[in-house]
Amino acid sequence: MKNHRIFDVQPGRSEAELHDFLCKLKEKDRVRVVCIDLSSPYRRLIQMHFPNAQIVADRFHVVRILNYHFLQLARLLAPTLKSNRGYLAAMRKAPERLSSKQKQRLDELFETHPVLQPIYQQMHQLREIMNSKH
Template sequence: LPANIAFDDFKSGKFAQSSMSLLVMNIVQHRALDIIRSRTSNSIRNYFLKYDFEARKAVKTVNVDLYSPYRPLIKELFPNAIVIADRFHVVVQAFQALNVVRLHTMKEAGIGSHNWRALKRYWKLLVKDATKLDYQHYFKRINFQNRQLCDQDVVDRLLNMSDELKKAYDYYQTLLQAVHQKDCKVLRKLTESAAGMPEPIKKANRTLNKHQSEIINSFKTSFSNGPVEGTNNKIKVIKRTAYGFRNFENFRLRILVSLKNSYLNLNYHYHIKKAIHSEERIA
């Protein structure tokens, strides 16, 4: 086992319980280790117990999303490992909460109303990093009587439509700031209390507060689940081109052979080259 691993689940097929399998990766070299049939605790435990205790004890970090059932399992299997929460999934918590508040604001405004149309049209500006909003170029905005407005002006007008939306937006932007700047103090202050916040934000805050130490661990390293998420996208393409799989072993081998830097692929090519070299020596 490598010292730094990451894993993430993906939708596989009916051969897996809940149709979710698990991709395990060496996060430093971005190499796929293996595919575990199911993300259930028993399947993960049985897979990693084939490694002896010393090998599992040598694992230093485990990158994972915020799926709670993984935590006790990681502590059991890798006693010396530090759990690192994936920063993408951290931001997604606030992103989804902000979107729920936006949709609620639209519903309150009524279908077809000015506020409803504006929030539907310019939702991407609300989830964009505030530091990257354009405040220099002005364009006609059809939802605001064709007035010349920059992106920052549009966001300000959207936030004036609802106090709840403004609170959710400020929370989301503060979290983005904490994650991008890897600022532990800002994160702690943000998650200390969500009093007065919309209910979706309170729910997201409880999740972030629960995993606060793991999020802070992510600030101390450069590891992320980006390579894992990218590989998951490749797996989706493999499934689509094959029109699905009914046999897990065939599915697993098809993925590992397709990934050029997987251990299975590297070992296969190593043995091929070794065989060719042996034949040349005999000749």
């Protein structure tokens, strides 16, 4: 970490695909940090093979999980969102990147469901914080 370098990236998504690679690594007890997405199989593998490592989620996956949960909340509060991909696309997009048509869609959505506007604002404020590198 002090050199800001990635040690290794290994393809594979299942325990079977990664097991041989992880078993061949030496001095696994010296590994201090492992960065993964937060899937349960990966966490189990890391805990099994790197007992002293701290598991860290990369920002991309954290933002993705946060957005997912914010949009799930929005769907609960406004069930019509499930069937309207245009509204969902506008909700996902950062305010500064919205087209004029998407801004119009969001205004319509917030007029119909005012409770969604603070959710949208919080979702993107949190995204900005999570995307900050310092």
